[in-house]
Amino acid sequence: MVTLRLQPDDHRKVSEAIAKAEAASDGEILTIVSADSDSYHDVALHWAVAAMIGVLALAAWQAARLASAWEALFGWGEQASAGEVLFAAMVLAVVGFLLTLLLLKSRAVRLALTPGATKGRRVRRRAIALFRAAAERRTVGRTAVLIYLSLGEHRAEIVADEAVAKVTTPECWGDAMAELIGQIKAGQPGDGLAMAVEEVGEVLARHFPKTSEDVNEIPDKLIEL
Incomplete structure (x- = not known):
């Protein structure tokens, strides 16, 4: 623009x-x-929440892959528990939320995405x-x-x-x-x-x-x- x-x-x-x-x-x-x-700061917040929900939805869809990734990183070969998978999904969701907010600190980006x-x-x-x-x-x-x-x-x-x-x-x-x-x-x-x-x-x-x-x-x- x-x-x-x-x-x-x-x-x-x-x-x-x-x-x-x-x-x-x-x-x-x-x-x-x-x-x-x-x-348009509220728009940035809406996008950040949408990103967080999107990450959680992706994690639920690819739960097996997320569990495998968790095992590879922290499990030393052990099978990841449901709690560990959920924790990993929440961490990824928070990261997605914060990264989206950081991106939308730019006024130009906020306007473009409004x-x-x-x-x-x-x-x-x-x-x-x-x-x-x-x-x-x-x-x-x-x-x-x-x-x-x-x-x-x-x-x-x-x-x-x-x-x-x-x-x-x-x-x-x-x-x-x-x-x-x-x-x-x-x-x-x-x-x-x-x-x-x-x-x-x-x-x-x-x-x-x-x-x-x-x-x-x-x-x-x-x-x-």
Whole structure:
């Protein structure tokens, strides 16, 4: 998986795109980029437990070979007892558990071995939490929209405030997400965010056209966590 990074010029591109989009709408657009949305340490633990169970299952399946190996190593020709075989299986299971945990100390390996559905849920959960902290009910008309990009998972989410959610559906953000995901795959997250801001701005302009009472309630900048 390609490691995505924002370049210094990406902040300027996104800020300019936000200012341009908001010039035609009473809506407010917030962009947040995070290195990842979760540590996924629980996923590492799940894999380690699975490895331990797998070793125990293999030991049960190949009990005779395990007994022979035990005899060769420690039995001096004597037949291994059931207790000795069980002990050997438990030792191997613990070793498998610890080696798997050691392997998964690498963030890149954890991300690679995390199921896509799990990544999707964690990214969505993080996006909603950030939206609630930074944008929800922060505008008079409840017209804020968050575009959230999680670089490690190569995933993005769009979360809208109350007034926007009432007049839109998730499909309304399809073009914005398509632009963003396409540029993520091309290794250009900054360009993707700027394009997504433009598409979100068009949706906001249709439903919340610019009025004389509008003020800029959320700074026009890219927030990088």
